[in-house]
Structure formats: C-alpha cells, structure tokens
Amino acid sequence: MLEMELFSDVIKLISDIRHSKLHNSYDIAIHTEELVERLISEGKWKSAQDLMSLIKLRIARFISALPQEATPVNIMRHILKIIRDEYDTGFKSKGEGHQSLHHLVTANINDSEDYSKLLPTLKSSLLNNLAEYKVELESSMDNIATQALEHIHANEIILTVGKSNTVEKFLKYAAKSRKFQVIVVEAAPRFHGHLMASNLAKSNIQTTIIPDSAVFAMMSRVNKVIIGTHTVLANGGLRTECGVHMVALAAKRYSIPIMVLAHMYKLSPMHLCSSEQDAFNICASPADVLPYSSGPLLNKVHVYNPAFDYVPPELVTLFISHQGGNAPSYVYRLLSELYHPDDQEL
Amino acid sequence: MADPSTTVDASLVEDAATAVPQPISELESLRLLVQQQAAALDTFVKNQQSVNRGKKVGADGLTKKERRALKAGAEKNVEISNAKTNTIDESLNQPKNNVAVNSKSSKGKLQNDSSTPIKSQVKNHTESPPKADTQKSQKTLDAKIKENEKETLSKAEIKAQRRAVQEAQRQAKANQKLVVTPNNNNQATKENIKQNEQNIKLGKKVSPKIDLIKSPIKHRVQLFNHLYVGDFQEQNLKRYTLNKDIHPAFLQLGAQYLSRSILGSNARCLAMLSALKTLTNDFRTPPKQEFCRSLESTLKASITHLNTCRPLAVSMTNALRQFKLLLTQIDTNLSDNEKRSLLQERIDKYIQEEIEKAGEAISNEVNKKISDNDIILIYGYSSLILRILVDAQKAGKKFRVVIVDARPLLEGREMLRRLVCANIECSYLLINAVSFVMSRVTKVLLGAHALLANGYVMSRTGTAQVALVANSFKKPVLVCCETYKFCERVQTDSFVYNEIADPDKVVTVDASEKSSYLLNWRDNNYLTPLNLMYDVTPSDFVTAVVTEIAVLPCTSVPVILRIRPVE
Structure with missing residues (x-):
C-alpha cells in the first residue's frame, strides 16, 4: 500500500502509456518531465543522493513495466545528470564539466562523490534548470522543423513511412517555401500512413500514398527518405516502426540518403541485446493482420504482428536533432553529453 | 434476331x-x-x-x-x-x-x-x-x-x-x-x-x-x-x-480480368486458352474465306478487347504467339472440322506441356532442395509454389511455411487457406514484418509473372522487397518459373511497363474496425493513392531460377529464349 502511494505518479504514467492516453513521444516526454518536477518540488528528500535514489527507483519501476518505452527513462536519466551537475557546481569541488583523461587516471577511487552533503540552494537551482529543460523539450520540434530548408530542395521526391509528428512538421515547414512531392508508405496494419498522407495533403503538399509492398518499386525515383524513430540506440541504430528496415535496405540499394529526425530524448544508451529479436520487439494483436472472421483457420496458424524493426546504423545516413545534423557514428558522443556515465546502466 | x-x-x-x-x-x-x-x-x-x-x-x-x-x-x-x-x-x-x-x-x-x-x-x-x-x-x-x-x-x-x-x-x-x-x-x-x-x-x-x-x-x-x-x-x-465480333467467352474473360477475379499469370493464361478453345469450337468460317485467316482476324478483336480490360500477361502473349504461329502453319487442305480439332488438340497440348508438365518438373526439382526442418518463406499466392509445397508435404517432408502477404490484394490469405487445408504448418504476416522473421528462415521461394531477358524478374509488387530482405540476411532465393513465361523484353525499373490497379483498394482498410482517413481522397487534389501491380526484382537478389529445363542463374534467360522454338 505504502509502495503504491510512493509510486503513484509513475504508475499513472505507465497506465497512461499502456492505455494509449499518451501515445506520441512528445507528450510522454513532457509528462515525465512534469512528474520529476513535481517530485523535486513536493517530494520528501534532503540531499541530492535522496533525490537521485527516488528517481532511480522510478526508472527501475518503469523499465520493469514497459521495457520498450525508452523516452521517460531517458528524460529521467538526463535529469539525474542535471542533478549531479548542479550538485557539483554548488560545491565547486570538481572542476568544470568533464574531467580530463589525466584526471580520470590519477583520480583516487575514494575520491568519488556520493552526493550526500546537503546543499540548501539545490532545490531552487534544480527547478530553474528543469524549467529551462522543459522549454528545450517544447521547442525541440520547431527547432528540427526549421532545419528543413537545409535538407529539402525544390522538386524533390521524399519518401516517409507511417506517421511522425516531427516529420509532418518538418515537411510542412519546407512546403511553405518549396514545392516537392511526398510518398507516404501506409505502414499496414496500423495504417498511420493514411493519417499522415491526409494531413500533408491538407497543407497542399503533393502526396502519394503507397502500400508497403511498393517501396522497392518506387525507391529508385526517390531523392530522400525522411523518417521519425521510436528510439535511437547507442550504436546509432534505430528501433523504429515495423517495416522501416526494408525501406532502409531499399534506400541503401539505390544509395538514397536516410534522414532520421530524432529528439534528444530518443537517444538511449541501450544496445541491441541480441540478434534474435525476441528481447527487443513486442508483438501487437494479430487481429489486424488476420481478422477474427477468418474463423477456424486461426487455430492452425501463427500470425505475427511485430511492432518494431531494428535498423542497423550503417543504413542510416544522418540524424537531425534540435542541435543540428549528426552522423550515426557520433551518437555515442551525444550520449556521453546527455547522461552521466554512472547512469547509463540502470 | x-x-x-x-x-x-x-x-x-x-x-x-x-x-x-x-x-x-x-x-x-x-x-x-x-x-x-x-x-x-x-x-x-x-x-x-x-x-x-x-x-x-x-x-x-x-x-x-x-x-x-x-x-x-x-x-x-x-x-x-x-x-x-x-x-x-x-x-x-x-x-x-x-x-x-x-x-x-x-x-x-x-x-x-x-x-x-x-x-x-x-x-x-x-x-x-x-x-x-x-x-x-x-x-x-x-x-x-x-x-x-x-x-x-x-x-x-x-x-x-x-x-x-x-x-x-x-x-x-x-x-x-x-x-x-x-x-x-x-x-x-x-x-x-x-x-x-x-x-x-x-x-x-x-x-x-x-x-x-x-x-x-x-x-x-x-x-x-x-x-x-x-x-x-x-x-x-x-x-x-x-x-458482336467478340465471342462471349472473351467478353466474360475480359470482365473477369477487369475485376481481377482471375489473378496470376498461370490462371490468366489458362483461362484465355480455354476461351480460345471455345472460340475455335464455335467459330464458323464466313463464306469465301479461309478458316484460319478469318479466325485470326476475329481473334484479333477479342484480344484487343482483353488488352483493354487489362494489359496482357507475358504468359498470355507467349501462348497467343504460339497459337497464331500454328494458324499460319496449319495445312490449308484440311477441312474446317479437322482444323478445329487439330487446333483444340494443340491448345490442350500446350496446356499439358508448358504449364502442367513444366509445373511437375519444377516441383520435382525444388523438392530435391527442400529438406526436413526447413522454414520456407513465400510471398503472396502462386499456383506453382502451392503445388511445390503440397507435393513436398505429400513426399513426407517436415517443414514450415512462412507466408508473407501484402495489401491491397492479400492473396496470401488464399495461399494460407490452401496450405492449411493441405496440413502444412504455416505462419502468416504482412510484408513490413518480413525482417522480423527472415533471420529464422532457411529458404525463400518466389513465383514470377515473367522473366525478362536481362535476368530481372517481373512479379507481384513486393516480391523485389522480399528478395531484397532475404538477400540482406544471406538467405537463398529461388524463383520458380515455367519457361513459357520467359520474355524477350528487358527492363530495369518498375516504371516503364507496369499496371495501375484500382486506387480505392489502397485506401480501404479491411482487417480492423478502423476506417481510413483517406476514404474521401478524391476531394483533395493533392492526394493520390497508388496501386502498382508489379515490380521488377534485380537479378542479383535471386540465387537461382528453377525452370522445367534446369536450375539456372537469372542471367541465363537469353540462353533459354534461344533454345525455345519461337517462330
């Protein structure tokens, strides 16, 4: 009972995500940030150590409930880093920012900080920092969209898969000043592509909707593939909507660049845990693939409806975040900037 | 009248x-x-x-x-x-x-x-x-x-x-x-x-x-x-x-092609040949004309009609070419009835040799390659692949089949139904999940609409994609194709020769209670659903082509074309 009260906030978040009340990653990110903000301002903690353990408990709780959902964990992980930084600057003990290699090698093990000292200004400075972080989250989508003109030229044919709010905004921004065509892959059986196509067409972008099977046929005339992603893995690979892997392969075949629009909170320090996808993927209801009306046939067949695809980093050309473009090989560096090394494995 | x-x-x-x-x-x-x-x-x-x-x-x-x-x-x-x-x-x-x-x-x-x-x-x-x-x-x-x-x-x-x-x-x-x-x-x-x-x-x-x-x-x-x-x-x-020049059998056939109720190049060719038989049977020579000549001109109108309903398949063009060749070669001294029966006999022979026997030979050949515990991935519906798998099952081999299907045709469901009826263990998924299963698959079997002279394979849209993914997972891809579907044409993309089917099929969502956002796509001038029928698979994705003559690399198509007696 006590536990329920302690974790009521994160339990609510989990259930909201499970019941698809929050389904786009931006909403999830904002909700998570607000959750932590409330925790800081109202929670029972004294030292930075207390606060960090509170957050870590929530992360653990969340991972055990929804291992596939990386965004909230990444947000909380980044906030841990903010707490550490604030603590450090509060005491001015550990020099500035990152330690040099020399310092790391010569450092005394006992020297490592346990964040247990009390720092009276910590709460207010954290809340300030979080407010700043929230603004960053909120403007991330627009920041990515404004880069559109650097990537889309006139009369291009752009292919995208399914629906991503970020991609939609990106394309719409470019459409204000340039004429181009978009081919939307419908991404059956979820058919997010249909909504995407209708939204794009409403803002007067010439849109073609194709079934998933026609990707290879169309690919040779496509100039760029622009997609969103669910998570960016530590090696620069992607966990994306199902079907993107074959799109990426087709693009690779024709040497067509694939751009991935990714907010910073999608960068996750996790690696692909096995080449067998079982640990990585989840399967949705097979009813969308083979309807229940198929009757007795259903007893005799296995029907799969996986939700994700793994796209290896060599198929990705570019990541575009609110800070600009980065190659997949640079993701590890971004990760070390986003998260403290001690928090990468939780 | x-x-x-x-x-x-x-x-x-x-x-x-x-x-x-x-x-x-x-x-x-x-x-x-x-x-x-x-x-x-x-x-x-x-x-x-x-x-x-x-x-x-x-x-x-x-x-x-x-x-x-x-x-x-x-x-x-x-x-x-x-x-x-x-x-x-x-x-x-x-x-x-x-x-x-x-x-x-x-x-x-x-x-x-x-x-x-x-x-x-x-x-x-x-x-x-x-x-x-x-x-x-x-x-x-x-x-x-x-x-x-x-x-x-x-x-x-x-x-x-x-x-x-x-x-x-x-x-x-x-x-x-x-x-x-x-x-x-x-x-x-x-x-x-x-x-x-x-x-x-x-x-x-x-x-x-x-x-x-x-x-x-x-x-x-x-x-x-x-x-x-x-x-x-x-x-x-x-x-x-x-x-009224067009025989009703051809009118009916045209309607069936148009509605795509007859699908697949073998089925279409067989249907056309049987219509051809009916026509030959019903045809009466107009006075002062020669049977074969006038039949040819009547046939021409019927074929134009079929072509309008849906462009002819390569298999049909090849069969027609043989038939027309026969019309020119037939002995003019024979009576009309003799000609008629000879023509029908030759059509039957064509069906027997080029489709039936060829299928049997291919089935035998592929069955040598299927071993126990194989997981075979197939795409969509193909009469030939169905036959091969059923034969393998009858031969007592223990294997599993993964059926990959794609909208909007969803032919794979028919394949699934038939394979399940033949007691073959099946899995079923849509094409976007093909990477999900490919690592566990041991062989990929594909049917073909036609094999082009440059070694590319023309087939139902999505075939190229399945082959591409199989290729990236280093799985062998076998294309099964009778030699009567070989074609002199060369093609490197899916744009020049293709067919566009009903765009409404793309926007109708069948499986779930969802309804598409695109149902009134005609209201928005910027919106275009595209429903392609075929794509072209590059020859480097294909490990081998299994024909009734031999198991060949794709690039040997011109060799077969030269061997085959055409004109």
Missing part, C-alpha cells in the same frame, strides 16, 4: 448517357458487362447461324463500311495527336472565339451531344432488319450520314477544329507536368474542359481521345502518367461490347 440486340443496345445507350457526367465505377461497368453477356451470347450464336446460312450481315450488326469508317476515324485521331503543333498562336485565338460564342455551354448539353452519335448509330442498327437486301440501304444511309457531317464542316472549320484539338492536347500535357501545382492550373483545366466541350459541339463526332483530355488530370502520379488508362478504357470497353 433483332430483339436481343435492341435491348442490349438500348441499355447501353442509357448507360452511356449516365456515364458521361459521372464516370461509372468499374463495378458498375462490370455488372453491365455481365448483363450483356447473356444477350451477347444469343446474338453471337445467331449471327454465326446467319453466317452459315450464307447471309452477309456482319457478325456484329455493323456493316463492313461502318467498321471501316470507325477504324478510319480512330486512325485520323492518331494522326491528329501525332501532328506537330506549328501554328500554336493561331490556334490559341480560334478556340477562344468559339468560347465567346457558346460560353454558356452546360454540362447537360455536353451529355446530350456526346450521346447522340451513339444513339443515332444504334437507331441504324435497330431499324435495319437482318436481311441481306437491307444491307445495301444501310450502307447508303451510313454514307449519307458521313457526307452530312462532311458537308456541315467546311475545310477551314475542320482545320480550326484540328488546331483546337492539338492545342487542347498540348495543354493537357502541360497540365500533366504541372500536377505539382494544381492551384495554378485548376483554371487552366477548366478552360480546357470548356474548349473540349466546344470541340465536341463543333465536331459532332466524339472520339475517345478527346474525352480522355476532358477528364481533369488529377490524382495521378506523374511518374506513371503513361500507365493510366481510365476513361480510355471505359470508352473502348463500350465500343467493344457493342462489337
């Missing part, structure tokens, strides 16, 4: 009238076709009988001269479209003047105008009783009509009309190029339509080509502009269903 034909024609005219303002959907036109078939059968048989009695009424109710006139008309249109537009400036002015005169042209008027020629034609048919002596009078009547037409138009007018047509066509082309910015050219298309209305009014003759321009070119993917048939198909269908 007059009765059935009049009812058919009357219904057609009604339909034509309704069809002009709002194009009828494929389904409706289909229903119409099927309705006509019964009547058409009667007329065809009766016509044939009348031929036997030695009377000279054309089998279609049209006189020869009329038909010739139709042909000439079509040729003229082609000429017009091919002619270069030298005098654009002049032609720009002339249609405008016309618009000024008749600026109030309404759609209703247009409808009447376009349907009247058909009506008058039909009147001609219905008024003329099927007696040999009335044929002459009808001829003169037709000639008179033609003369009248000529008289009403002076030479200058005809010239002006031609220029207007050219200009309209030029503008239509420009519109096609400008699909990206329909806002700007919406007006242009409207003007265009007006101009065309004008042309139609002036010219009195309605040719299908002009009608093609009349329809605004929206909802088309620029890259595939050359593949859209749309109105042209409708017009031609109407013309051909009026044409």
Whole structure:
C-alpha cells in the first residue's frame, strides 16, 4: 500500500502509456518531465543522493513495466545528470564539466562523490534548470522543423513511412517555401500512413500514398527518405516502426540518403541485446493482420504482428536533432553529453 | 434476331448517357458487362447461324463500311495527336472565339451531344432488319450520314477544329507536368474542359481521345502518367461490347480480368486458352474465306478487347504467339472440322506441356532442395509454389511455411487457406514484418509473372522487397518459373511497363474496425493513392531460377529464349 502511494505518479504514467492516453513521444516526454518536477518540488528528500535514489527507483519501476518505452527513462536519466551537475557546481569541488583523461587516471577511487552533503540552494537551482529543460523539450520540434530548408530542395521526391509528428512538421515547414512531392508508405496494419498522407495533403503538399509492398518499386525515383524513430540506440541504430528496415535496405540499394529526425530524448544508451529479436520487439494483436472472421483457420496458424524493426546504423545516413545534423557514428558522443556515465546502466 | 440486340443496345445507350457526367465505377461497368453477356451470347450464336446460312450481315450488326469508317476515324485521331503543333498562336485565338460564342455551354448539353452519335448509330442498327437486301440501304444511309457531317464542316472549320484539338492536347500535357501545382492550373483545366466541350459541339463526332483530355488530370502520379488508362478504357470497353465480333467467352474473360477475379499469370493464361478453345469450337468460317485467316482476324478483336480490360500477361502473349504461329502453319487442305480439332488438340497440348508438365518438373526439382526442418518463406499466392509445397508435404517432408502477404490484394490469405487445408504448418504476416522473421528462415521461394531477358524478374509488387530482405540476411532465393513465361523484353525499373490497379483498394482498410482517413481522397487534389501491380526484382537478389529445363542463374534467360522454338 505504502509502495503504491510512493509510486503513484509513475504508475499513472505507465497506465497512461499502456492505455494509449499518451501515445506520441512528445507528450510522454513532457509528462515525465512534469512528474520529476513535481517530485523535486513536493517530494520528501534532503540531499541530492535522496533525490537521485527516488528517481532511480522510478526508472527501475518503469523499465520493469514497459521495457520498450525508452523516452521517460531517458528524460529521467538526463535529469539525474542535471542533478549531479548542479550538485557539483554548488560545491565547486570538481572542476568544470568533464574531467580530463589525466584526471580520470590519477583520480583516487575514494575520491568519488556520493552526493550526500546537503546543499540548501539545490532545490531552487534544480527547478530553474528543469524549467529551462522543459522549454528545450517544447521547442525541440520547431527547432528540427526549421532545419528543413537545409535538407529539402525544390522538386524533390521524399519518401516517409507511417506517421511522425516531427516529420509532418518538418515537411510542412519546407512546403511553405518549396514545392516537392511526398510518398507516404501506409505502414499496414496500423495504417498511420493514411493519417499522415491526409494531413500533408491538407497543407497542399503533393502526396502519394503507397502500400508497403511498393517501396522497392518506387525507391529508385526517390531523392530522400525522411523518417521519425521510436528510439535511437547507442550504436546509432534505430528501433523504429515495423517495416522501416526494408525501406532502409531499399534506400541503401539505390544509395538514397536516410534522414532520421530524432529528439534528444530518443537517444538511449541501450544496445541491441541480441540478434534474435525476441528481447527487443513486442508483438501487437494479430487481429489486424488476420481478422477474427477468418474463423477456424486461426487455430492452425501463427500470425505475427511485430511492432518494431531494428535498423542497423550503417543504413542510416544522418540524424537531425534540435542541435543540428549528426552522423550515426557520433551518437555515442551525444550520449556521453546527455547522461552521466554512472547512469547509463540502470 | 433483332430483339436481343435492341435491348442490349438500348441499355447501353442509357448507360452511356449516365456515364458521361459521372464516370461509372468499374463495378458498375462490370455488372453491365455481365448483363450483356447473356444477350451477347444469343446474338453471337445467331449471327454465326446467319453466317452459315450464307447471309452477309456482319457478325456484329455493323456493316463492313461502318467498321471501316470507325477504324478510319480512330486512325485520323492518331494522326491528329501525332501532328506537330506549328501554328500554336493561331490556334490559341480560334478556340477562344468559339468560347465567346457558346460560353454558356452546360454540362447537360455536353451529355446530350456526346450521346447522340451513339444513339443515332444504334437507331441504324435497330431499324435495319437482318436481311441481306437491307444491307445495301444501310450502307447508303451510313454514307449519307458521313457526307452530312462532311458537308456541315467546311475545310477551314475542320482545320480550326484540328488546331483546337492539338492545342487542347498540348495543354493537357502541360497540365500533366504541372500536377505539382494544381492551384495554378485548376483554371487552366477548366478552360480546357470548356474548349473540349466546344470541340465536341463543333465536331459532332466524339472520339475517345478527346474525352480522355476532358477528364481533369488529377490524382495521378506523374511518374506513371503513361500507365493510366481510365476513361480510355471505359470508352473502348463500350465500343467493344457493342462489337458482336467478340465471342462471349472473351467478353466474360475480359470482365473477369477487369475485376481481377482471375489473378496470376498461370490462371490468366489458362483461362484465355480455354476461351480460345471455345472460340475455335464455335467459330464458323464466313463464306469465301479461309478458316484460319478469318479466325485470326476475329481473334484479333477479342484480344484487343482483353488488352483493354487489362494489359496482357507475358504468359498470355507467349501462348497467343504460339497459337497464331500454328494458324499460319496449319495445312490449308484440311477441312474446317479437322482444323478445329487439330487446333483444340494443340491448345490442350500446350496446356499439358508448358504449364502442367513444366509445373511437375519444377516441383520435382525444388523438392530435391527442400529438406526436413526447413522454414520456407513465400510471398503472396502462386499456383506453382502451392503445388511445390503440397507435393513436398505429400513426399513426407517436415517443414514450415512462412507466408508473407501484402495489401491491397492479400492473396496470401488464399495461399494460407490452401496450405492449411493441405496440413502444412504455416505462419502468416504482412510484408513490413518480413525482417522480423527472415533471420529464422532457411529458404525463400518466389513465383514470377515473367522473366525478362536481362535476368530481372517481373512479379507481384513486393516480391523485389522480399528478395531484397532475404538477400540482406544471406538467405537463398529461388524463383520458380515455367519457361513459357520467359520474355524477350528487358527492363530495369518498375516504371516503364507496369499496371495501375484500382486506387480505392489502397485506401480501404479491411482487417480492423478502423476506417481510413483517406476514404474521401478524391476531394483533395493533392492526394493520390497508388496501386502498382508489379515490380521488377534485380537479378542479383535471386540465387537461382528453377525452370522445367534446369536450375539456372537469372542471367541465363537469353540462353533459354534461344533454345525455345519461337517462330
């Protein structure tokens, strides 16, 4: 009972995500940030150590409930880093920012900080920092969209898969000043592509909707593939909507660049845990693939409806975040900037 | 005899009238076709009988001269479209003047105008009783009509009309190029339509080509502009269903192709061959003509009709080529009945050798490659693959099958049903999940629509993608294909030769309770669903092609083509 009260906030978040009340990653990110903000301002903690353990408990709780959902964990992980930084600057003990290699090698093990000292200004400075972080989250989508003109030229044919709010905004921004065509892959059986196509067409972008099977046929005339992603893995690979892997392969075949629009909170320090996808993927209801009306046939067949695809980093050309473009090989560096090394494995 | 034909024609005219303002959907036109078939059968048989009695009424109710006139008309249109537009400036002015005169042209008027020629034609048919002596009078009547037409138009007018047509066509082309910015050219298309209305009014003759321009070119993917048939198909269908030269078996076949109720190149070829047999059986030589020659010309019309319904498959073209070759080689001294039975025998032999036996040989060959505990991935539906898998099951091999399916056809469900009936263990998924299973698969078996001379495989859309993913997972890809589907054509992309199927199929969502956001896509000019039928798989994705002759690399297709006795 006590536990329920302690974790009521994160339990609510989990259930909201499970019941698809929050389904786009931006909403999830904002909700998570607000959750932590409330925790800081109202929670029972004294030292930075207390606060960090509170957050870590929530992360653990969340991972055990929804291992596939990386965004909230990444947000909380980044906030841990903010707490550490604030603590450090509060005491001015550990020099500035990152330690040099020399310092790391010569450092005394006992020297490592346990964040247990009390720092009276910590709460207010954290809340300030979080407010700043929230603004960053909120403007991330627009920041990515404004880069559109650097990537889309006139009369291009752009292919995208399914629906991503970020991609939609990106394309719409470019459409204000340039004429181009978009081919939307419908991404059956979820058919997010249909909504995407209708939204794009409403803002007067010439849109073609194709079934998933026609990707290879169309690919040779496509100039760029622009997609969103669910998570960016530590090696620069992607966990994306199902079907993107074959799109990426087709693009690779024709040497067509694939751009991935990714907010910073999608960068996750996790690696692909096995080449067998079982640990990585989840399967949705097979009813969308083979309807229940198929009757007795259903007893005799296995029907799969996986939700994700793994796209290896060599198929990705570019990541575009609110800070600009980065190659997949640079993701590890971004990760070390986003998260403290001690928090990468939780 | 007059009765059935009049009812058919009357219904057609009604339909034509309704069809002009709002194009009828494929389904409706289909229903119409099927309705006509019964009547058409009667007329065809009766016509044939009348031929036997030695009377000279054309089998279609049209006189020869009329038909010739139709042909000439079509040729003229082609000429017009091919002619270069030298005098654009002049032609720009002339249609405008016309618009000024008749600026109030309404759609209703247009409808009447376009349907009247058909009506008058039909009147001609219905008024003329099927007696040999009335044929002459009808001829003169037709000639008179033609003369009248000529008289009403002076030479200058005809010239002006031609220029207007050219200009309209030029503008239509420009519109096609400008699909990206329909806002700007919406007006242009409207003007265009007006101009065309004008042309139609002036010219009195309605040719299908002009009608093609009349329809605004929206909802088309620029890259595939050359593949859209749309109105042209409708017009031609109407013309051909009026044409009693076409055997009802072919009319029915055409309807089945159009509705895509017969799918797959083997099935289509078999259906066509059986229609061909029926035709050979029912065909009676017109007097003073040779059986094979006249059969060939009748066949030509039927095949054109089939081609309008849906472009011929490579398998069908190859089979037809063999049949025509046979027609030219057949001994002219034989009696008609002997020829008939010989032809039917040869058709049966073709089916036996090229499809049945070849399938058996391929099945044997592939079965050698299937071992216990194999996981075989297949894509969509293929009669040949089904046969191979069922044979392997009968041979007692223990294997699993993964069926990959794709919208909008979802042929894989039929495959699933049949494989489950044959007690084969199956998994089923959609094409976007193909990477999910590919790592566990041991072999990929694919069917083919045709094998091209450069070694590329033409097949149902999605095949290339499955092969691509298999290739990236280093899995062997076997394409199973009878050699009668080999083709001299070379092709490296899926754009030049392809087919565009009903775009509505893309936006209908069947499996769940969801409904698509695109159901009213016609309201938005920027939105285009695209439903491609085929794609082309590069030869480097394919490990081997299994044919009845041998297991070959893709690149050996030209070798087989040289071995095969063609002409």
